[in-house]
Amino acid sequence: MLESHNMQATLTFYTEILNFTCDAKLDDLSWLSLSKDAVEIMFCIPNEHRNIPKPIMSGSLYIKTNEVSSLWESLKDQCEICYPLEDFDYGMREFAIYDNNGYLLQFGQDL
Structure with missing residues (x-):
């Protein structure tokens, strides 16, 4: 939540x-x-049970997809980018954006 x-x-x-x-x-x-x-x-x-002035989360939401490249193309001009589409040594092609609340959303696909 x-x-x-x-x-x-x-x-x-x-x-x-x-x-x-x-x-x-x-x-x-x-x-x-x-x-x-x-x-x-x-x-x-x-x-009243959890009233934090600004939404915070110490991590990110990582969403695996089989269409990371096309997803990047559709989102790159509509969102605040954390990092662009990139291939990483650990075997993932991924990018990250911020949602309207400032939460970090990472999207990745196995290489």
Whole structure:
């Protein structure tokens, strides 16, 4: 469960840019669930139990795909880039972007 201070922007980013489907959401947009292929992500607004001023995460979300090159071509001009498409010595072709909340999303494919 990831937090977002702007759920409408999050819904738009994931559905219109990353082509996720919104599977469920509360009417007030305080929670939503998104999916694409085998990936599922949930977001919620900050609440009294966990009220952090800015969403933080010490890591990233790593999404494996069989179409990393075409995904890069479709996203590279629409997102804030962390690093561009690259082949790595550890056997992956990958790139990374930031979502509208600042979360790091890495997309990779086995070489």
